[in-house]
Amino acid sequence: MKRHEKGILRWFVSNITNGLQEGINSLIQAVKRKARGYRSVRNFISIIYLVAGGLDISVAPANT
Incomplete structure (x- = not known):
């Protein structure tokens, strides 16, 4: 937990998961x-x- 503390806390600020990034x-x-x-x-x-x-x-087809 200590090793990933910054990443865990960052999620609460940004609400962006690693998967989205x-x-x-x-x-x-x-x-x-x-x-x-x-x-x-x-x-x-x-x-x-x-x-x-x-x-x-x-481009949409022309009406002819």
């Missing part, structure tokens, strides 16, 4: 693999928000 890290690592070639941190962060937010950017 690992999931977010995994998502960011996947985006990092997809975002090769982006030259700025700003673009990388934008891609993270795009993927994490689940925004659907597909």
Whole structure:
């Protein structure tokens, strides 16, 4: 218990479990693999928000 005291007490402040943090890290690592070639941190962060937010950017078919 003493060895993990800081982590246990941190949960009461943030309410974020290690599993959630690992999931977010995994998502960011996947985006990092997809975002090769982006030259700025700003673009990388934008891609993270795009993927994490689940925004659907597909184009709707035109009514003809």
